[in-house]
Amino acid sequence: MAQTTSELDEYRDGGEVPMGRLATVDLDALMAAEVGHDPCDLVVVPGFVRREALIAANAGFPHIGMPGSFPLPLFKLGPGLEQLVADLESEEFRKAIETKFGIDLTGRPSMITLRDRARSRDGQIHLDSKTKLFTVLLYLNLAWEANGAGGRLRFLRGPDSLENYSIEVPPTGGTLIGFVCTPKAWHGHHPFEGERRVLQFNWVTDESVVRHEQFRHRVSAYVKRLNPFA
Numbered sequence: 001m002a003q004t005t006s007e008l009d010e011y012r013d014g015g016e017v018p019m020g021r022l023a024t025v026d027l028d029a030l031m032a033a034e035v036g037h038d039p040c041d042l043v044v045v046p047g048f049v050r051r052e053a054l055i056a057a058n059a060g061f062p063h064i065g066m067p068g069s070f071p072l073p074l075f076k077l078g079p080g081l082e083q084l085v086a087d088l089e090s091e092e093f094r095k096a097i098e099t100k101f102g103i104d105l106t107g108r109p110s111m112i113t114l115r116d117r118a119r120s121r122d123g124q125i126h127l128d129s130k131t132k133l134f135t136v137l138l139y140l141n142l143a144w145e146a147n148g149a150g151g152r153l154r155f156l157r158g159p160d161s162l163e164n165y166s167i168e169v170p171p172t173g174g175t176l177i178g179f180v181c182t183p184k185a186w187h188g189h190h191p192f193e194g195e196r197r198v199l200q201f202n203w204v205t206d207e208s209v210v211r212h213e214q215f216r217h218r219v220s221a222y223v224k225r226l227n228p229f230a
Helices: 007-014 027-032 051-059 079-088 091-101 207-226
Strands: 040-044 108-120 132-139 153-156 167-171 176-180 186-188 194-204
Touching: 007 051, 007 132, 027 040, 027 091, 040 167, 051 079, 079 108, 079 194, 091 132, 091 176, 108 207, 194 207
Parallel strands: none
Antiparallel strands: 040 176, 108 194, 132 176, 132 194, 153 167, 153 186
16 A cells, blocks of 8 residues: 655655654553553554654655564664654653553563565464563554455454454554553454554563564565565
8 A cells, every 4th residue: 555645745845853752652642542451451542653753754664665574673764763763762651651551661671673564464363472561553654545354453352263353453554552462462454465564662571582583583584585475
């Protein structure tokens, strides 16, 4: 799916990256959102990434051109995406998540991966790994116009069916999904092929997880470059 080019062109013709502490995101909207508990503790915040920041992040989004998730250190980011990442890595954002969910993430390392395309076999029902404590998904598409259920993330009451879901979230640009990684946090989506930009931010158990995941994703990226159909 193509991005909305007019807003990107307008940004490139003179738009500025929102600057200052957490200028790219709306923490008030996060704190005001209701936490759901089915099937896990989770929150959905449409418009969490401010529109101007969303446009700037897309202008700074690297060209990946392949399906799959890739670690942030693989890419050179534009200033808009750099600022969004800095705000996510801030103490203010961590404390907001801790307060919202009643958890302690002090001293826990974080890691970020990027994805810009989905293929038909993506979205299979899964849990995030046991080494992940909390997952944040930020959808960065400027526009999402797909019809039907394809690409819409569903939180599920078990591993057996995409139809047994508690909530469905379209990947509308600027939307945040945050959830505690528990053995009940099943999720997935119906098949979709095309552009589906996602920034995934995780707090994990320790630094060894970050090193392992970055190595694993680097190997996966190398294999995909050799064989894009892998």
